[in-house]
Amino acid sequence: MNAEEDFFQVKNLRVHFPVRGGVFKKAIGACKAVDGVSFSISKGQTVGLVGESGCGKSTLAKSIVQLVKPTAGELFFKGRLLVPGEGLTEYRKSVQMVFQDPAESLNSRMTVGAMVQEPMDIHRIGDKGSRLKRVERLLEQVGLPASSARRYPFEFSGGQRQRIGIARALALNPEFLVLDEPVSALDVSVQSQVLNLLMSLQQDLGLSYLLIAHDLAVVKHISDIIAVMYLGKMVEMGPSSEIYSNPKHAYTQALLSAIPIPDPSLKREKLIIPGDIPSPINPPEGCAYGHRVSATNYQESIQAESVWKKVGVDHWVLECPCCVSPL
Amino acid sequence: MKDQIAKPLLSVTDLSVSFSTDEGEVTALDRVDFDVFSGKTVGLVGESGCGKSVTAYSIMRLLPKPMGKVISGKVNFNGIDLLNLSPEKMREVRGNQIGMIFQEPMNALNPVQKIGAQLSEVFNIHKNITDHQAWLNSIQMLDAVGIPSPENRVHEYPHQLSGGMRQRVVIAMALACQPKLIIADEPTTALDVTVQAQILDLLKNLQKKSGSSILLITHDLGVIAETCDEVCVMYAGRIVEKGSTRKIFAQPKHSYTQDLLDSIPRLDGTPKKKLRTIEGIVPSLLDLNNGCRFGPRSGREHTEAQLSERSPMREVSEGHWVEACPVCVEL
Numbered sequence: 156m157n158a159e160e161d162f163f164q165v166k167n168l169r170v171h172f173p174v175r176g177g178v179f180k181k182a183i184g185a186c187k188a189v190d191g192v193s194f195s196i197s198k199g200q201t202v203g204l205v206g207e208s209g210c211g212k213s214t215l216a217k218s219i220v221q222l223v224k225p226t227a228g229e230l231f232f233k234g235r236l237l238v239p240g241e242g243l244t245e246y247r248k249s250v251q252m253v254f255q256d257p258a259e260s261l262n263s264r265m266t267v268g269a270m271v272q273e274p275m276d277i278h279r280i281g282d283k284g285s286r287l288k289r290v291e292r293l294l295e296q297v298g299l300p301a302s303s304a305r306r307y308p309f310e311f312s313g314g315q316r317q318r319i320g321i322a323r324a325l326a327l328n329p330e331f332l333v334l335d336e337p338v339s340a341l342d343v344s345v346q347s348q349v350l351n352l353l354m355s356l357q358q359d360l361g362l363s364y365l366l367i368a369h370d371l372a373v374v375k376h377i378s379d380i381i382a383v384m385y386l387g388k389m390v391e392m393g394p395s396s397e398i399y400s401n402p403k404h405a406y407t408q409a410l411l412s413a414i415p416i417p418d419p420s421l422k423r424e425k426l427i428i429p430g431d432i433p434s435p436i437n438p439p440e441g442c443a444y445g446h447r448v449s450a451t452n453y454q455e456s457i458q459a460e461s462v463w464k465k466v467g468v469d470h471w472v473l474e475c476p477c478c479v480s481p482l
Numbered sequence: 483m484k485d486q487i488a489k490p491l492l493s494v495t496d497l498s499v500s501f502s503t504d505e506g507e508v509t510a511l512d513r514v515d516f517d518v519f520s521g522k523t524v525g526l527v528g529e530s531g532c533g534k535s536v537t538a539y540s541i542m543r544l545l546p547k548p549m550g551k552v553i554s555g556k557v558n559f560n561g562i563d564l565l566n567l568s569p570e571k572m573r574e575v576r577g578n579q580i581g582m583i584f585q586e587p588m589n590a591l592n593p594v595q596k597i598g599a600q601l602s603e604v605f606n607i608h609k610n611i612t613d614h615q616a617w618l619n620s621i622q623m624l625d626a627v628g629i630p631s632p633e634n635r636v637h638e639y640p641h642q643l644s645g646g647m648r649q650r651v652v653i654a655m656a657l658a659c660q661p662k663l664i665i666a667d668e669p670t671t672a673l674d675v676t677v678q679a680q681i682l683d684l685l686k687n688l689q690k691k692s693g694s695s696i697l698l699i700t701h702d703l704g705v706i707a708e709t710c711d712e713v714c715v716m717y718a719g720r721i722v723e724k725g726s727t728r729k730i731f732a733q734p735k736h737s738y739t740q741d742l743l744d745s746i747p748r749l750d751g752t753p754k755k756k757l758r759t760i761e762g763i764v765p766s767l768l769d770l771n772n773g774c775r776f777g778p779r780s781g782r783e784h785t786e787a788q789l790s791e792r793s794p795m796r797e798v799s800e801g802h803w804v805e806a807c808p809v810c811v812e813l
């Protein structure tokens with residue numbers, strides 16, 4: 156994870172939520188939703204982020220677009236450290252988020268046009284006429300008729316609403332889109348429409364993506380790099396073909412094995428992970444995954460320091476005495 | 483589906499169901515027809531709104547009243563004509579002979595009642611046993627579905643369990659009386675892939691032990707491929723293609739099935755390749771044509787007659803049936 160030329164970089168990011176209890180609602184602990192995550196994204200690249208529910212994907216995404224305040228860590232955008240108050244407006248324009256449920260993120264009382272235009276209103280870009288023109292262009296860019304601007308979100312299907320969300324995210328000419336489960340709520344026939352749109356927008360506009368999805372086939376299809384999270388930590392990251400063909404961390408291996416493959420002629424033994432996803436409020440000591448599966452060398456992981464180890468070209472794994480075989 | 487000599491355990495014949503809505507009467511199921519044989523797993527697959535859950539609810543006689551009603555067809559289960567059974571007899575069949583697992587485990591569980599009490603109730607209703615025995619059975623059942631330290635869990639409430647564990651409890655309830663048929667409506671859709679793998683593995687193992695049949699509803703073709711012997715592909719209230727899972731995946735005949743299979747990204751596919759798409763969206767029940775319903779989205783020219791007259795189901799190879807629209811199916 157090197158270098159200044161990186162387009163976007165996260166260093167040692169932590170987001171801890173206070174857990175309150177008792178009569179006085181005092182903080183009695185912390186939910187370590189994101190607990191020391193580092194990675195980078197190059198210009199025009201897609202990084203796919205995967206991991207079980209609650210492992211901290213959305214929290215990481217929200218902290219990148221500044222919807223959640225990090226507890227610690229640094230963000231670099233085009234080589235510059237982000238400091239509150241300094242040049243943040245530029246950053247907020249350049250980095251936009253698309254949410255999972257289009258219905259939830261769209262305000263049902265606003266027309267589609269007003270919604271797509273809103274970011275330009277907030278940032279006072281252009282005049283009324285040029286904003287209207289741009290709205291029409293944006294709608295066409297995501298494959299909706301310009302006349303959609305006068306209609307309301309509820310008049311559209313799930314896939315169309317997701318397109319509206321994307322048009323809005325594009326309004327300020329961003330360079331980087333954070334996509335949190337953008338196709339999870341969609342039917343497969345419509346999912347492929349939205350994925351194609353995302354791929355073609357990336358080609359035309361040179362966008363970088365951080366894509367969160369729970370469908371690993373979706374992630375693999377459109378990502379250059381796959382990052383795997385487990386309980387607040389990144390455990391493995393590398394080129395998607397590498398992660399898929401040569402996963403190093405036991406959790407990555409189990410996750411890949413769990414994906415149902417639409418080919419009935421394929422017979423394979425699944426690795427079934429026992430137990431439940433642990434809670435980030437009281438995480439076990441040492442390696443959380445090793446603890447869950449009662450790995451043989453789990454005890455050793457309590458003393459071990461976790462460091463990133465390079466295992467291939469751009470392929471990194473969080474070293475672990477119980478979940479990564481020594482190389 | 484003719485290779486078995488035995489009679490099917492469940493036979494759904496020409497089932498049509500309608501709902502009365504503010505905008506008028508809509509047909510949610512249009513002559514749905516399939517069989518489930520003993521010990522087999524049959525999948526119902528299709529996009530949102532195609533009628534999978536309505537099929538399950540109709541079989542269980544749980545359609546919302548008075549809006550939903552069966553307008554024609556038969557459901558035969560183990561020699562019993564379910565649609566004409568008295569409500570009391572039907573209650574006996576539910577739970578005792580057919581177990582149902584719902585998509586959202588929270589809806590199936592009572593949030594203010596302990597897990598153990600809910601399970602015991604199932605045993606008490608359907609079997610003539612003492613409360614104490616029911617309680618012991620509950621613990622045993624939780625153990626069978628892989629819940630660790632069940633003797634402690636029986637004292638807990640649903641919200642104290644994770645999503646995966648709740649779904650295990652629902653499965654335990656559905657299986658409590660060793661039903662011959664389990665209807666599972668999206669049993670894993672709300673769960674993580676890793677937990678989904680656990681639950682599907684569990685269902686398969688329990689089925690192996692008890693020899694029961696499963697009707698598995700899902701929109702995930704991967705889940706179908708890995709768990710079902712046979713599959714029915716639904717579109718807009720109809721089964722457009724059905725047969726053995728192997729045949730359907732290897733040689734899909736209906737262009738809807740083909741397009742559906744082609745539009746999912748594959749782990750072994752070429753990265754970043756443009757995916758096949760199906761234009762438009764699933765039609766609304768309010769303006770359904772009677773002919774080929776996939777026609778308007780198929781990207782293939784259909785005549786007026788092909789859109790207005792329904793083609794019959796045709797058997798293209800043994801046990802492999804398809805709605806034989808001459809445009810969407812090459813015969």
Ligand SMILES: Nc1ncnc2c1ncn2[C@@H]1O[C@H](COP(=O)(O)OP(=O)(O)OP(=O)(O)O)[C@@H](O)[C@H]1O
Binds near residue numbers: 172173209
């Ligand atoms: N505002 C908050 N206050 C307290 N805890 C929070 C808050 N937001 C998230 N969390 C907790 O942080 C952890 C990570 O949540 P997050 O939503 O980031 O997970 P996720 O990986 O996106 O999961 P999913 O796949 O279910 O969307 C969870 O335990 C969650 O309960």
Ligand SMILES: Nc1ncnc2c1ncn2[C@@H]1O[C@H](COP(=O)(O)OP(=O)(O)OP(=O)(O)O)[C@@H](O)[C@H]1O
Binds near residue numbers: 501502533701767
């Ligand atoms: N109570 C009702 N009143 C009117 N229409 C209904 C009612 N229940 C279901 N429908 C309609 O019947 C059709 C089939 O619904 P169903 O719930 O069976 O779909 P499904 O295939 O299970 O979809 P999903 O994958 O979203 O669960 C839908 O168009 C739905 O809107």
Ligand SMILES: [Mg+2]
Binds near residue numbers: 212213214335
């Ligand atoms: Mg999330």
Ligand SMILES: [Mg+2]
Binds near residue numbers: 534535536667
């Ligand atoms: Mg349903």
